[in-house]
Amino acid sequence: MMNYTLIKPGMAPEDIVKTVRGLNKVMFTSTGMRDAGQSDYKNRLRIRDLRGFGPHYNEMGLFSSECHGGARWHVGIMNRRETPFEEVDILRKEMPNVLLQTLIRETNLWGYRPYPKNVNEYVISKVDIDVWRCFSFLNDIRNMRTAAEIIMKRGRMFQPAISFTQADWTTNDYYLSVVNNIVDLCGGTDSIILCIKDMAGVGSPKRIHNLIDHIKQAYPDLVIQYHRHATDGLALPALLAAAQAGANILDVEEDSLTRFYGQAPLLSAAAYLEESGINVHLNKPKAEAANQEARNWIQHYEWAESPFKGFDYNVTQHRMPGGAFPSSFEQAQKGGFLHLMPAILKVMSLYNRIVKYFDVTPGSQITWVTCSSVVNMYSKERGVAGVKHIINLLTKFVEEHNQNFDAMTDAEQDELLHLFRNAPGDFKNLILGGYGKLPQGWPDEWVYRSAFGDEWQEKLKSRKELSPLESVQEDDLNQLRNKLTDELGRTPSEEEFILYLMHPKDTLTLIKFREEFGDAPLVLPTNVWHNGLKAPGDKVEFEYSGVPYSIERVSIGSEHEGVVHVVMKVNNQTRVFRVETPRAVKSTIRMAQGAKQVGSPINGTVWRIGNPDRGTLQVGDIVHKGEEIANLEAMKMENAILAPFNGQVKDIAVKINDMVKEGQLLVELEEAKGTLH
């Protein structure tokens, strides 16, 4: 039996490059564990299901499994309630032979804002990933320096990506200049793989062939991987064109996962390439087994699919990336403006000729928020006519007058000068250089006047020419770690801290969720994860920590004062769970925070406030450090509460005979007014 494993984790990048160069076959990266789910299932595909691919991938001969990064990171924290660290741990066990690949934004990594250099360094050095695909939505290669240095120093594969779109200004020479910068940054072509990232799926087969050919002529040894979404319906011919022009690795996904906005189907691609005379490196029986594996669970994700179905050739105009498609439609649906989507896509296609960058995170979000809010504003103020009006105005400006501002009438100019006044802060930050240089230079002056009004000249002066790696101020990591420790009330793990660095608020929610519900996200089948158990007698069975478990629904009581009692059998033992509904009355207990609030060290009863010498303490009293200010009793033991410093009583939060919880606020002190005697 042929061994398809040519590349394994732990191999030096130079050796991986050599192996791929010498292969004379096309290899595949499966995006089944990341971009496939991101593009067509809002990133909701859970590791509990995806891990089933592992044993097949392990023998399939893939170049890599893209299983990490992009928005999967944040959606994992927010929605799937599983962490990328747990996923990597699981996948290392399930498929030790497979390179794990992530996708990072050059300075934003897996978040949405440019992080300071020290945060980038810290995070990149702690995450166990083999292949790091790194892109800049501005193709500002300066921004990749930190990532490149640390990844290459760690002996992991750095895969710089050029963001691709098809526009009049994205010429071969433009891309070649980007590739030159990359080769300079990485010290040659021997230890990197270049990715061409066609994130919207807009590259026509001819254009892709032509571009790869052009790059290959300049850098014959450069290993090229082509990443392409299927949105325009032309993915398969484009993949063939790329392979024919010399691309070594192609991104595909399991056929059974394909919908419209992800990658091309793996088995179809393999067959089509072979028929066209291109050799592929693939263990087909294993690929077929992986394809079947997805059929075990993909039907449980219908709820996660985009409401907007079908290929969309108009993507070549509006250029919304595949990964952003379902989430944008989800937002439109939730916001009640799904009917405005065609108009928004049209405005996007005009907008991205005014402000030129690549529609991929975070740029695609900036485009989306900016354009959808413009359309929404016109729709709210003037209805359908307003929407038509703004599209006509922008069409006239961009297409008829070729963006010649002076050629517009005074009234039209005035309207354009208000177009971006309410644009999101990220848009304003973008045109002021907060993310780096725009690939085709800064937008015209009127855009600044439109965004900033009277302040536009002042703002323009503050526009940065440096990379955010140079301009964003460093974070104090110790201080952030202490803050997280305070929030959790315990020392956070390294993984928790990294999650917190990227997404602080959502990470806290995740940690609290997991403290309450344990490994539910990792072990429950998706239908139960999403819907619970529907009827009495329904049960879910799973294996956990090496032993079988069964949870069976017995009955659910009716709501009383915001509480429902749910009876479940857990391994045949009856258990009653108290579930609070949104109507539950939350008793608010104030917990002591900071040095001035004195909290209870134990659970107990307050039996004295003050001390026998001075009697009961009152608000406004002055207390001395070490003086007893209250006394608690628990199980017949007394616990004196002493004043932590000289101070004045600002608030007494409890009464005699109150039962208090550990940490509950007892007395709040403040600096004493006047002198102490």
Place this chain on the structure above:
Amino acid sequence: MANSEIKKVLVANRSVPAVRVIQTCQDRKIPTTAVYSTPDRLAAHVFMANSAVHIGDAPPIESYLNKERIIQAAFETGANAVHPGWGFLAENSSFAKMVKDAGLIWIGPEPEVIDKMGDKIQSKNEAIAANVPVIPGINSPDSPDEIRRWLEEEDVSYPIMIKASAGGGGKGMVRVQKDDELDNAFAQAKSEAKKSFGDDVVLVEKYIEHGRHIEVQIVADHHGKILHLHERECTLQRRNQKVIEEAPSPSLSPEAREDICSTAVRLMKAINYTSAGTVEFLYDSDTDKFYFLEVNTRLQVEHGITEIITGLDIVSMMLDIAEGEALQYNQEDIKSNRWALEVRINAEDPKTFSPSFGEISRLHMNLIPGIRVSQGAFEGSSIPPYYDSLIMLLMTSGPDRENAIMKMDSTLCRNLRVEGVKTLAPLLLSIIRHPNFINGNFSTKFIETHMDELVSTFNEEDYESEALKIAKYVAEISALGTPKWI
């Protein structure tokens, strides 16, 4: 004393001690009366007894310390004897006297003896009179300054211990490490003494740093026979309350053992002790000396391990003695032939010792060979905040110490499950696994000095709890529907 038959026993207690006394009564087919406070209406001991009487509200002073009401309950239910268990009124001589004056049988030592030995100052004097060594100390100081004078005159250095004269069970005991803590500690000890025992007189003693706590179980009848049932070691304490006890003591040589037991008998003989009681000593392993601490004029929590190693039922012997019967054993009949270990399962946070009240939503244990369980609460019981946190005693035994520890390890590690309240079980397991414990090398300060290390070895993996968290998620989604965030 005239023979008097016990017809029905009122057990003036709750939880573990009440259950324990009722068990022996059941063995002997003696009916029982339980008493209960308002929050204990559905408590374990209430349902084991043949009758149960509500005696007052939650605060002990209104219920389990309400002497008149308890005696009245005995008459209401036809009980002619009262067993106080341990704690509450067990060492309250005025209650013993009231019981006797009411014409009821008091299952315990004579009130005069309780009175004498219950007062730490007086008991120390009795010990001195019986030629039993005692720790340097000062009786009933009125002020911190009097303590300071004593320290200077007797050339005693810190640390010292302030104790309630009427105390026991660790309540009203405050250790003072240095002079600037003395004022607060003195006030606290007096206040706790007042609250727990109704008397704020305290005494002060030199605190022996590496002391080991060894006690001798005594039973004595009304016919002049007095026996010891060997010793127990109760060195492992936290906040001066014992958490692990064993019998025999791993610290003593055969000579020291003989010496300490006969000293105990000598003292108890000198004071004409009757019923079951214990003489406690502090054994200084550095100097191989022991000092008298106190006499516990009652059944003790840890009596069970003595029962295991001797095969005797001490509660049953107390009943016999109270009926005026002569002990049917001689000292040479009392043979110890195994090793027994006891741990106290308290409802407390094992890291902070903060009490953990609430409902025991699950209490499950697999009984394995070599284990004895003394339970005071059952699944579904509430642990009210007003009383002691003890919910269960676990005892294991074996031919030697190693086997007894092995059984305890299995019990704590795999065979006990308590949900709804936190218990000391993780700490207890860490202690019995600690090499110093296994080697018998520990003092009363062991837990406090090794606390961080012990906490760090808590076995955090609890898959059953983890599975319940998963079930909780299923319950919540099943009841509330698909969450918005998903």
